[in-house]
Amino acid sequence: MTNNPKGRPQGSLNKVTKDLRLSITEFLQSNFDTVIKEWARLDGKDKLAFYKDLLKYAIPAMQSTQFITDFDRMTDEELDKVINELKQTVLKHE
Secondary structure, eight states: OOSSTTOSOTTOOOHHHHHHHHHHHHHHHHTHHHHHHHHHHSOHHHHHHHHHHHHHHHSOOOOOOOOOOOGGGSOHHHHHHHHHHHHHHHHHTO
């Protein structure tokens, strides 16, 4: 049982994950000079692969989004607006 009836907040890290990330960060920081030296030895294709692998830690991955609309709850005016905006979009791309 937890003292927090709602549990851990969504997206928060548990202690093991937090500790592991800290350990990896400390390892990378203490070995950064070695990483730079090895980087210089890589050929272009390997440098790009290495860079791509690291980039995902610097820039959050984009996630797909889903648009759900309950058309049954929309007023006639709202539906007309959606239809007109769709028509305008189609006309722009013809």
